[in-house]
Structures are given as structure tokens and as C-alpha cells.
Amino acid sequence: MIKDITIGQYIYKDSVVHKLDPRTKILASMFFMFGIFLINNISEYIFVLILSALTIIMSQIPVMKILKGLKPILPLMMITVIMNMFFTQGTVIFSWAFINITREGIYLAGFMGIRIFFLIIFTSLLTLTTSPITLTNGIEGLLTPLKRFKVPSHEIAMMMSIALRFIPTLIDETDKIMKAQKARGADFESGNIIKRTKSLVPILIPLFISAFTRADELAMAMEARGYRGDEGRTRFKELNYKTIDKIILLIFALILIFLIIRKIIL
Amino acid sequence: MIKIIDLEHEYKKDNNESIKTLNKINIDIKKGDFVSIIGHNGSGKSTLAKHLNGLIIPQKGEVIIDDITVTDDNNIWEIRRRVGMVFQNPDNQFVGGTIEEDIAFGLENIGFPSKDMMERIIYAASKVGMGDYLKRPPHKLSGGQKQRSAIGSVLAMEPDYLVLDEPTSMLDPKGRKEVIEVLRELNKKDNMTIVLITHFMDEVVYSDRVIVMDQGNIVLQGSPKEVFHNREMLKNINLELPKAAILQKMLEEKGINFKDEVLTKEDLVEEIWQLF
Numbered sequence: 001m002i003k004d005i006t007i008g009q010y011i012y013k014d015s016v017v018h019k020l021d022p023r024t025k026i027l028a029s030m031f032f033m034f035g036i037f038l039i040n041n042i043s044e045y046i047f048v049l050i051l052s053a054l055t056i057i058m059s060q061i062p063v064m065k066i067l068k069g070l071k072p073i074l075p076l077m078m079i080t081v082i083m084n085m086f087f088t089q090g091t092v093i094f095s096w097a098f099i100n101i102t103r104e105g106i107y108l109a110g111f112m113g114i115r116i117f118f119l120i121i122f123t124s125l126l127t128l129t130t131s132p133i134t135l136t137n138g139i140e141g142l143l144t145p146l147k148r149f150k151v152p153s154h155e156i157a158m159m160m161s162i163a164l165r166f167i168p169t170l171i172d173e174t175d176k177i178m179k180a181q182k183a184r185g186a187d188f189e190s191g192n193i194i195k196r197t198k199s200l201v202p203i204l205i206p207l208f209i210s211a212f213t214r215a216d217e218l219a220m221a222m223e224a225r226g227y228r229g230d231e232g233r234t235r236f237k238e239l240n241y242k243t244i245d246k247i248i249l250l251i252f253a254l255i256l257i258f259l260i261i262r263k264i265i266l
Numbered sequence: 267m268i269k270i271i272d273l274e275h276e277y278k279k280d281n282n283e284s285i286k287t288l289n290k291i292n293i294d295i296k297k298g299d300f301v302s303i304i305g306h307n308g309s310g311k312s313t314l315a316k317h318l319n320g321l322i323i324p325q326k327g328e329v330i331i332d333d334i335t336v337t338d339d340n341n342i343w344e345i346r347r348r349v350g351m352v353f354q355n356p357d358n359q360f361v362g363g364t365i366e367e368d369i370a371f372g373l374e375n376i377g378f379p380s381k382d383m384m385e386r387i388i389y390a391a392s393k394v395g396m397g398d399y400l401k402r403p404p405h406k407l408s409g410g411q412k413q414r415s416a417i418g419s420v421l422a423m424e425p426d427y428l429v430l431d432e433p434t435s436m437l438d439p440k441g442r443k444e445v446i447e448v449l450r451e452l453n454k455k456d457n458m459t460i461v462l463i464t465h466f467m468d469e470v471v472y473s474d475r476v477i478v479m480d481q482g483n484i485v486l487q488g489s490p491k492e493v494f495h496n497r498e499m500l501k502n503i504n505l506e507l508p509k510a511a512i513l514q515k516m517l518e519e520k521g522i523n524f525k526d527e528v529l530t531k532e533d534l535v536e537e538i539w540q541l542f
Contacts, residue, residue: 010364010403012364012401131363131364132362132363132367133362133367133370133371161363162361164363165360165361165362165404168403168404168405169357169405172405214355217353217358217359218359218361220353221351221353221358221359221361222361222371223346224319224346224353225346225350225351225371225372225375225419225420225423226343226346226347226372226375226376226423227371228343228375232377233374233375233377234374234377234378234380234383235374236367236370236373236374236380236383237380238380
């Protein structure tokens with residue numbers, strides 16, 4: 001299961017989505033995420049579904065790969081859905097003991113579930129189609145205007161890209177540690193929640209220790225290769241907005257603006 | 267040329283006891299040399315390596331790269347470009363998400379023009395036989411491949427010297443062989459200066475010069491043949507002979523007389539077929 005996490009993985013394909021400017025992709029994803037929380041009827045959800053499907057097809061990323069990424073988030077999704085279902089006030093349609101299920105609750109739960117679903121799909125798609133360094137360049141590009149206010153945009157971006165780069169490595173390591181602990185009789189699957197949470201400690205401690213060692217060695221390797229912040233640095237992939245970037249950004253911006261205006265008016 | 271003059275290094279332990287990891291080290295490394303430094307854990311070999319590109323600034327003594335002395339902070343970046351360094355753990359020196367991005371990382375740091383980068387990346391990757399894997403992420407590569415691309419990343423910056431700090435100690439035998447072959451080829455074909463730090467005896471037999479370190483001192487120095495001739499001395503500091511030499515010794519104990527002491531499997535075969 002741990003290997004299914006798709007956030008942070010990058011799959012190289014020669015697709016339109018891959019070739020988009022990272023800034024376009026980041027901004028469009030942000031617009032999309034805001035927009036997702038503003039829509040509230042079925043036809044708009046169908047529109048979002050079509051939009052997502054189109055993006056996935058254009059990205060050439062296998063659908064299964066993206067859907068697999070949902071698996072680890074499933075418990076979180078379930079909790080949100082259940083919470084919404086039971087704790088929303090409104091017209092009661094089902095009642096048993098102290099549990100009241102309302103019509104509004106069911107709607108909200110459904111919408112919440114769908115929203116999280118699309119949220120994960122789009123964030124996975126962003127990292128699946130954008131390599132860490134390109135993503136960094138994009139974030140850095142978007143943060144550059146903030147440099148005037150002493151925001152360390154390059155450092156933030158570098159930290160994020162290293163974090164992304166190390167996700168698969170650390171996942172592999174977690175797998176290894178789990179196997180090693182299992183071999184010594186550790187039990188991660190049985191018992192109640194408290195017992196299971198406690199059983200994670202023998203995984204987390206070695207994982208943290210090795211992460212610090214890695215950080216230390218990586219810092220040294222980076223310095224050895226002449227890294228000294230963004231001073232005098234050039235870029236492997238220069239960012240440049242193309243016509244397609246402008247069109248895509250415009251489409252997503254217009255959708256968001258439409259949704260915001262409608263929210264204000266209604 | 268790298269000149270190390272009377273280099274000393276000591277660090278304080280928690281209980282304020284100071285430990286000397288390097289003691290009056292003097293080494294000259296000429297351009298085009300293939301020098302191996304061997305020694306056990308705690309022999310000071312890694313500390314020595316980190317002095318070569320300014321990761322550690324000498325406390326006492328001098329390290330001179332060509333004409334630049336490693337002391338001045340302003341020169342440190344030029345020194346790091348000239349002396350490329352490869353480390354032990356292949357994962358913990360991979361900065362980019364793919365091989366090409368990792369090679370680009372070093373180039374970006376030295377301000378290499380963006381438009382020429384791809385050409386240089388292809389050149390460097392093909393030097394280490396990784397030209398077909400440019401878009402691969404590190405977790406889809408074997409240890410040997412990762413380490414080769416780490417060498418490629420350093421080569422892209424066109425260093426004059428290549429220092430490798432135990433580059434093979436975390437690899438399987440196949441990966442180890444790949445890395446050593448790449449190093450030998452770089453040394454022979456491109457006349458690249460190589461300083462290989464290792465504790466595998468079988469790896470040092472291809473170098474021009476072997477430096478044996480123990481407890482911060484250079485205890486032996488010379489060609490691989492000369493060094494391995496001092497079997498007793500090596501035994502005292504817990505260093506083994508290359509496997510071929512061990513086998514030869516065992517055969518000698520069984521009463522077989524060889525003409526020459528050997529270090530590699532090939533040489534041993536050569537000796538054996540002339541026996542009868």
C-alpha cells in the first residue's frame with residue numbers, strides 16, 4: 001500500500017501537459033482547487049469530471065496510476081464523508097437512537113467526497129507530469145515577486161524539490177524498515193487504533209534517524225558540487241510562457257472568476 | 267597538481283579529549299595520476315578527502331590545488347569546480363529528479379549557460395555509459411548506475427581532479443565492477459586524475475600509486491606491487507591482500523613456487539598456466 005502514494009512521483013511522457021510551463025500548471029491547479037469548493041450542483045460536477053478526464057488523457061499518464069494514488073487517502077475521505085453525513089443539521093430523513101441523518105447531510109457528504117477525489121487527482125497529476133526541478137523552478141518563478149519582501153523564494157523552492165525528490169527514497173526505506181521489524185516479530189496489523197499507532201514508533205525512529213543522516217550527506221554533496229544558493233545560478237530549463245500556457249491559464253481563470261461572481265451574486 | 271604539505275587535523279570529542287585524525291600528511295598528486303588511498307575506518311582517509319575540495323579547511327598545514335591554496339574562502343568555489351567529488355551513498359548525492367536534472371544541478375551552480383547545458387549533459391552521461399537513461403529517476407536505477415551518474419554529474423563540470431570517497435562500499439559486486447571500470451577508462455582515455463579512497467584491496471591494484479593510511483598517518487606508499495609486498499605490515503593494520511594474492515599465498519603454502527607476486531586474477535592465471 002505504501003508504494004501506491006502517487007504524490008511526489010514523476011512519470012516522464014512526451015505530452016502537452018508535461019510541456020506546459022510549471023507556473024501555468026501550478027496556477028491552474030490552484031484555480032481548480034478553489035473552484036472545486038465553489039461548485040455545488042451535479043451539472044457542474046460533470047463539467048469538472050470532463051475537464052479532469054481531458055487533462056488526464058492529454059497527459060498520457062495511465063488512469064490506473066492516478067486512481068491508485070487515491071487508495072492511501074481513502075480513510076481520510078471516508079472520515080470526512082461520515083462526519084458530514086452525521087453532523088449536518090437539516091431535514092431528518094433517517095433516525096435511529098441518537099443518530100440523525102439529514103438530507104442536507106447526505107448531499108454535503110457526497111459533495112465533500114467528490115471534492116476530495118478531484119483534489120487528489122489534480123495534485124497527483126501536477127506532480128506526475130512535472131519533474132521536481134521543473135516544479136521548483138515554477139514555484140520559484142511564482143514567488144520571485146515576493147523577494148522584495150525578503151521572502152527566500154529560491155531556498156523555499158529548493159527545499160520543496162528536495163522533499164519531493166526524496167519521497168520515493170523514503171518510501172522504499174519505510175518498506176525496508178517495516179520488513180525488518182516484521183522479521184523480528186513486530187505486528188502492525190492487529191489490535192485497536194492505539195495499539196497500532198504505538199506499533200509505528202519502531203518504524204518512525206529509524207526512519208527519522210536515517211533522514212537526518214541523508215540530509216547531512218546531501219548538504220555536503222550539494223556544497224561539493226558548488227551549490228551556494230541562487231547566487232550566480234543559471235537554469236537548465238528556462239521558463240517561458242507560450243501561447244498554449246496563456247490559453248490554459250485563461251480558461252482556468254475564467255472558470256474560477258465565473259464561480260466567484262456567481263457565489264457573490266447568489 | 268595537488269600538493270598537501272604537513273596537513274594536520276584534530277577534533278574534540280565530547281569529553282574534551284582531542285583526537286588527531288591527520289598527522290603531518292605530505293602528498294603530491296600529479297595530473298593524470300591514479301592514486302588510491304586505503305585504510306580502515308578511522309584511519310583518516312575520509313577526512314583527508316574532504317580537505318581536497320575545501321569541505322574541510324586545513325587547521326594546520328596546506329592544501330594547494332594547482333596554484334590556489336585552500337584557505338581563502340573566495341577561492342573555494344573555483345576549487346570545488348576543479349576538484350570534483352563523489353561520495354559513498356549513491357542516494358544521498360542525487361539532487362535532481364532524473365539523471366539529466368542531476369547533472370544539470372552542478373552546471374546550474376557554476377553558472378553554465380542554459381542553452382549549452384543539454385549538450386554537456388549528454389556528453390557527461392555518455393562518458394559514464396548512462397546516455398540512454400537521461401530521463402530516469404534515481405529510484406529506478408541500480409546502485410552502480412546511480413554511482414556512475416554521480417560520476418557523470420561531476421564530470422559535466424569539467425573538473426581537473428576526481429576524488430571518490432568510498433564510491434563502491436554500498437554497491438553489489440556488479441555495481442562495484444562497473445564503477446571501477448568507468449574510473450579506469452577515464453584515467454586511461456581522458457587522462458583524468460583520480461584519487462580513489464577505498465577499503466577494498468581488489469580496487470587499488472589498478473592504480474599507479476597506493477597510499478596506506480592508519481590512525482592519521484601514511485604508513486606505506488608506492489606502486490600496488492611494492493605496497494602489497496609488505497604483507498606483514500598490512501596484516502598488522504588489519505588490511506587484507508587482494509583475493510588473487512591471498513590465493514597465491516595459499517598455493518605457495520602448499521609448496522607451489524611462483525615467479526612473481528600477483529595482484530589481479532588475470533596475472534594469477536598468467537602465472538599458473540606457466541607452472542606446468
